[in-house]
Amino acid sequence: MINTGDILETIRMIQDENLDVRTITMGISLLDCIHPDVDTCCRNIYDKITKKAKDLVKTGDDIEREYGIPIINKRISVTPIAMIASASRGKDILKFALTLEKAAEEIGVNFIGGYSALVHKGFSGADKALIDSIPEALSQTERVCSSVNVGTTKTGINMDAVAMMGRVIKKSAELTSHQNCIGPAKLVVFCNAPEDNPFMAGAFHGAGEADCVINVGVSGPGVVRAAVSKANNCDISEIADIIKKTAFKVTRMGQLVAYEASRRLGVPFGIVDLSLAPTPAIGDSVAHILEEIGLEMCGAHGTTAALALLNDAVKKGGVMASSQVGGLSGAFIPVSEDSGMVQAARVGALSIEKLEAMTAVCSVGLDMIIIPGDTPDEIISAIIADEAAIGMVNGKTTAVRLIPAIGKKAGDELSFGGLLGSGPVMEVNRFSPSKFINRGGRIPAPLQSLKN
Amino acid sequence: MKAVITVIGKDMVGILSKVTTLCAENNINIIEVAQSILQEMFAMIMMVDISDSKIPLANLSDEMNKLGDSLGVKIHVMHEDIFNSMHRV
Numbered sequence: 001m002i003n004t005g006d007i008l009e010t011i012r013m014i015q016d017e018n019l020d021v022r023t024i025t026m027g028i029s030l031l032d033c034i035h036p037d038v039d040t041c042c043r044n045i046y047d048k049i050t051k052k053a054k055d056l057v058k059t060g061d062d063i064e065r066e067y068g069i070p071i072i073n074k075r076i077s078v079t080p081i082a083m084i085a086s087a088s089r090g091k092d093i094l095k096f097a098l099t100l101e102k103a104a105e106e107i108g109v110n111f112i113g114g115y116s117a118l119v120h121k122g123f124s125g126a127d128k129a130l131i132d133s134i135p136e137a138l139s140q141t142e143r144v145c146s147s148v149n150v151g152t153t154k155t156g157i158n159m160d161a162v163a164m165m166g167r168v169i170k171k172s173a174e175l176t177s178h179q180n181c182i183g184p185a186k187l188v189v190f191c192n193a194p195e196d197n198p199f200m201a202g203a204f205h206g207a208g209e210a211d212c213v214i215n216v217g218v219s220g221p222g223v224v225r226a227a228v229s230k231a232n233n234c235d236i237s238e239i240a241d242i243i244k245k246t247a248f249k250v251t252r253m254g255q256l257v258a259y260e261a262s263r264r265l266g267v268p269f270g271i272v273d274l275s276l277a278p279t280p281a282i283g284d285s286v287a288h289i290l291e292e293i294g295l296e297m298c299g300a301h302g303t304t305a306a307l308a309l310l311n312d313a314v315k316k317g318g319v320m321a322s323s324q325v326g327g328l329s330g331a332f333i334p335v336s337e338d339s340g341m342v343q344a345a346r347v348g349a350l351s352i353e354k355l356e357a358m359t360a361v362c363s364v365g366l367d368m369i370i371i372p373g374d375t376p377d378e379i380i381s382a383i384i385a386d387e388a389a390i391g392m393v394n395g396k397t398t399a400v401r402l403i404p405a406i407g408k409k410a411g412d413e414l415s416f417g418g419l420l421g422s423g424p425v426m427e428v429n430r431f432s433p434s435k436f437i438n439r440g441g442r443i444p445a446p447l448q449s450l451k452n
Numbered sequence: 453m454k455a456v457i458t459v460i461g462k463d464m465v466g467i468l469s470k471v472t473t474l475c476a477e478n479n480i481n482i483i484e485v486a487q488s489i490l491q492e493m494f495a496m497i498m499m500v501d502i503s504d505s506k507i508p509l510a511n512l513s514d515e516m517n518k519l520g521d522s523l524g525v526k527i528h529v530m531h532e533d534i535f536n537s538m539h540r541v
Contacts (some may be wrong), residue, residue, distance in 0.1 A: 002536070002539070003539065004486055007456055010535060010539075066509040066510050066531050067533070070532075128500055213521060234509045253534060255537065256534060
C-alpha cells in the first residue's frame with residue numbers, strides 16, 4: 001500500500017495549502033487559417049478553435065474529479081494574430097479579437113491568449129494595426145488577452161514599439177475606466193517572450209510550435225510556504241533543499257495531469273510550466289514564502305536574494321520532475337494577485353524600484369502593478385524599457401503588466417475581483433524620460449547575443 | 453486500476469459501513485483499510501480496486517462527496533497514480 005503519510009500529505013496540500021493545477025492551456029496554430037479575406041479568415045479561426053478545443057473543458061473537469069486535483073482554469077493560446085492578419089494587411093483587425101472572444105465563449109474557457117504581435121526587431125505586416133487596436137480589442141472583449149514582444153537578447157529592444165506601448169496601456173485603461181481599468185490587466189509587454197507559456201495574460205502559441213499542443217501550468221505557493229514554515233531554524237541551504245523537494249512533488253502532479261489531458265484529447269503534450277503563481281487567497285502568496293524564509297516584510301533588504309534562491313530552487317526541483325519543462329517556470333510576483341505583496345505595498349515596504357530589482361531574479365517581471373491614472377505615457381514606456389533591458393542583458397523573460405488607475409492617485413485602492421485581485425495604487429518616479437523615449441529607434445543587441 | 457478513498461473528519465458510528473456499502477453497491481473491491489488520528493481528526497484510508505466498477509471514477513468521486521457532506525466529513529476519491537507520481541522518483 002502507498003504510505004499513509006504520503007496520502008495525508010497530498011490531501012493536506014490540496015485542502016489546506018491551495019495546491020492546484022492552475023491551467024491546462026491548449027495551444028492552437030492558426031497558420032492554416034490565413035486568408036486574404038478577413039471574414040473567411042475569421043470563420044476559419046472560429047471553426048478550428050471550436051473543433052480542436054471542444055472537449056477541453058470537459059476533459060479538464062473529468063481529470064479533476066478522478067484525480068482529486070483542482071484544475072482551476074482551462075484556456076486557449078493561439079498564433080500571434082498579427083501574423084494571421086498580415087494576409088489581409090491588418091484591415092478590420094478588430095474582427096479577429098471578436099472572433100477569438102466568440103470562440104472562447106463557445107468552448108467555455110475564461111481566457112484566450114494570442115491577440116499579439118512580435119515586434120522585437122521591427123514592424124511588419126499587420127503589427128502596427130494590431131498594436132493600435134489593442135485598447136479597443138480589450139475593451140470590447142472579456143476573454144481576449146493581448147501581448148507584445150518588444151525586445152530579445154538576440155535582437156535588442158525596439159524603442160518605437162516601447163513608445164507605442166506606453167500609449168496603448170494608458171488608452172486601454174481609459175477605455176475600460178468604467179470597469180475598474182481592467183483592459184491593461186489583460187495586456188503584457190514582453191522581452192524574450194516564451195512561445196509555450198500557458199499562463200495568461202501573456203500566453204500565445206509560437207510559430208515554431210506544433211499544430212496543437214497541451215501545456216500545463218502548475219502552482220503552489222501555499223505548499224512551499226507551509227513546507228518552509230515547518231523547517232524552523234535550519235540554514236539557508238536546507239531551505240533551498242526543502243523548496244526543491246516540494247517543487248518536485250508539485251511538478252510531478254502537473255506532469256501527470258498534462259500526460260492524462262494530452263492522452264484523452266489526442267493532442268501532443270507540450271510542456272509543464274512549474275511556476276509559483278500566487279492568488280489573492282490567503283496563504284497562496286509568494287511574498288509570504290519570502291517572509292517565511294526570514295524577512296519581516298516582502299520588499300525589505302534581502303528580498304531579492306531570497307527570491308533568487310526561491311526561483312532557482314523551484315526550477316531545480318521542477319526540472320527533475322518533468323520530462324519537458326518550459327514556459328516561464330519560476331516564481332511570479334504579481335502585486336495585486338498576491339495578498340502578501342498587497343500588504344507590503346500598502347505599508348510602504350515594497351516599492352516599484354524594489355520590484356524592478358526583484359524582476360532580475362524572478363521568472364517574469366513587473367506584474368499587476370497599479371499606478372496613478374495621471375502617469376504620463378512616456379513614464380510607462382520608460383518603465384517598459386527598463387524592464388526589457390533587464391531581460392535583454394540577463395537573457396531571461398521580463399514582462400510588464402501595469403494598470404494605470406484612471407482618476408486615482410497613489411495610496412488609493414483599485415479592485416478587479418477574482419484571480420486578478422486588488423491593490424494599492426503605487427507611486428512612480430515622476431522625473432521625465434520623455435526625450436529618451438521619443439528618440440525612437442532600436443537599442444542594439446547586447447554583446448551577450450553574439451554567441452555564434 | 454486502483455483508487456484511494458480517504459475519509460477525514462470527526463469520528464462517529466457507521467462511517468466505515470456507509471463508505472463500504474457504497475463501494476459494494478458499485479462492485480468496488482476493498483483491498484486495504486488503514487486509519488489513524490491526524491491532528492485530533494479521524495482519518496481513514498482505503499485502497500480499492502475499481503477495475504470492475506459499475507460507474508466511472510469521476511462519478512464515484514461525486515457520490516462519495518455527497519455521502520461525505522451528509523455525514524459531515526470530507527471524503528476524497530483519488531486515482532492512485534497521483535500518489536505514485538508525487539511521492540516516488
